[in-house]
Amino acid sequence: MSGDLLAGLAVILAVAFVFSRLAVRMRQPAVVGEIIAGIALGPSLLGLFPGNPTEAVLPADTRPILQALSQLGLVLFMFGIGYGLDLFHLRGNSRQVTLISLGSVTLPFALGAGLAAMLYPWYDKSQLSTDGALAPVLFLGAAMSITAFPVLARIVAERGMRRSRVGVMALACAAIEDFLAWCVLAVIVVVITAGGPWPLVRMVLESALFLLLLAYAVRRGLRWLLAPERRWAIGGPLIHAIVLTGLLLSAWATTEIGLHAVFGAFAFGVAVPRAEIEASAPEVAERIEQTSLFLLPVFFTVTGLSVDPRGLGEHGITIIFAVILVACTGKFVGAAVSARLSGVSRSESVVLGVLLNARGLTELVILNVGLELGVLDSQMFTVMVIMALVTTVMTGPLLQRLGFHQEIRPAFGSRKSVGTRV
Template sequence: MPALTALPYESRMAIAAPNEAATTGEVLVALAAILCTAFVCGRIAVRLRQPAVMGEIVGGVALGPSLLGLLPGHLTTALFPPEVQPYLQLLSQLGLVFFMFTVGYRFDLGHLRGAGRRVTAVSLSSVALPFALGLGLALLLYPRFGTARLATDSRLGPALFLGVAMSITAFPVLARIIAERRMHHDPLGSLSLACAALQDFLAWCALAVVVAVVQARSPWSIGLLALHSALVLLVLAGVVRPGLGWLLAPERGRPLDGPWIHAALVIGALLTAWVTDRIGLDTIFGAFMFGAAVPRDRIDAVAPEVPDRIEQTGLLLLPAFFTVTGLAVDLTGLGSRGLVIVAAVLVTACAGKFVGAALAARLTGSTRREATVLGILLNARGLTELVILNVGHRLGVIDTRMFSAMVVMALVTTLMTGPLLERANVTLTEAPPALPATSAASGTASRTPV
């Protein structure tokens, strides 16, 4: 049979067309299954008084080898064959880019204004203690890692990454929980949001350092990456933000309207994500930085619906991200040693966050109940943890077993927040009409991504 490249163009297209059509059909079926699962699981989660996105995450894990793969007929492989998975990976990355743009756009440094001694103490303590415990746990468990699958021979990268992953608090999901419980006007709710905002800022900075250390081949390459990152920040702060502000200025004769703004923000997020990927950071950093650089007051004054549309696009694609994550999680392969790792990860994560936050709160004047509630709230990880874990998995600093254990930790620490708040006498109230369940796949919308 002659080589395909030696055939005429028309013949090559005739041979390739059936395979391409088959792949397109398989991708469409896979997406339909993903969105259907996300919708059903999201509605179940809402009925159970959990954020809809937690149901979607559980649904994504269930579509992988941990549940669907256990059924007869190799259903996971049949539904998500190898040739389909790269397309799902691409869609999941697009969803992450739009999600991280929205997180950056919604990130409000006003939460930190006038925060004072208590916020600083609680934030630093509830980051430092989990980081230290995660660092120690990684060094302790490193001999159990599948080191043949890691991209580095050093223990430093896995240890630093696990420390950062333990330190994160999901600011978006925390904001959602506080809004649903009508705590956003309560001093304790404002305090927890301020602490989570500062922690998120510190955690993203630390993750960028870890990525630089893992990706770098020499001290010179670390310095070069730091220089490139500083240049990106300078361009965003010194050129992009003032430029967008000028284009949106009301005193201009012809300020940009909605369609132009929509195109500018989407293109800007994609290009900045591409730039940070090329310099050695992950795409999520570029999308987040561009979102934070956008002049929110000008956008909200001219076209407030545009960021909501971008957010909904991200929320629609995020179930693909959950499924890609679920395909990499294999709870059946944990074994007895894996269960020990899961238990160690859960205890370390919960103890580090709760003790770090509650102890610092008590030392700075909070009552015992306030310190307890603060420790419970700051222990929520949510989707932000999954984003960070996927970065580490792609970098090759954690193996599949540790990745699976950390995903279980992210789910458990978030799902337990509501019941623990009930035990702490924080009454759950029905969400107001303006704050429906956060999920595009569940047929609802919100200005707070989870």
């Protein structure tokens, strides 16, 4: 490992720490500061200074290794999202939660797809890997449908809303929305990468076989292995090794199928028997999360290297305002109107619309998938990253105006449960 890489990692972690602390002081989730830190180290800020300090801090020969580390952090994070997916909150509110979730996914998807169709003539076609507008249109619709469940969970906790009806409903809706959005995105990725009817059929069959294997073989096998009568013979280190190996193999499997590694990591997180793991070795999930906490600032920096406001062109400001307007309108109206139609009070419907509009880190994950697939050009990637930041930052102040004041100020590195990463 070169000295340049070690120095670069030191800078990334130090800047992420400082910016996360500043974000917390400004009553924002720590992840907002870490995202801004990653962007600041790229062309958006540091690269503007004479001599291009970005190149000096993060030389070109270190970036492939940083990319590999960021991908590892990403799959560990996505495992945490799947592992923390808990639909227990649906009990007693399943009809309302389902209606709100569908409304706050369908409307943003339709508006996002429509906006992409309008903006497609402004895309840089040389950066796209597909012909025609279908793939960019479908992808932008799916990206607009995302709600950042981990960030939302922290916001709900900080505002003292975990035991409130609206807080419980928001978390349940966000969990369902993200699950639906990832399923839609997986279908889109299959369609984009298949390249024809037979490859498409093959990818669908292989994906279905993979999910069945996780649901019936892996899940049942782990339950048998971690049963109370055998639990005493298996130590925490072995369980940790089994889970980590399964996670990485699942990420590899979806890559081989033609999907992205994040789908395999997420699916494995959903499949593992959470109750048995918590009873046998509760530290396993925390160790995996702590590793992702170390690596995610690298992911934000790699993302920031692709964000360059200077490349927005003459239509940049117009596109930014259009994307933010469509994103906020789709989520807020879709959630609030659906909530009212399902019998939720007006005030709670407004709060739900505000909460479900936060995109956060989950949006960046999807955007990186789109950039890697070639369904986003660099201009739209930059705009969507800006939108993700704006919709996350505005959530806190809006809740403040609605009477939900921050009660907890989490410190950098103080997260304790997988699925609540901020």
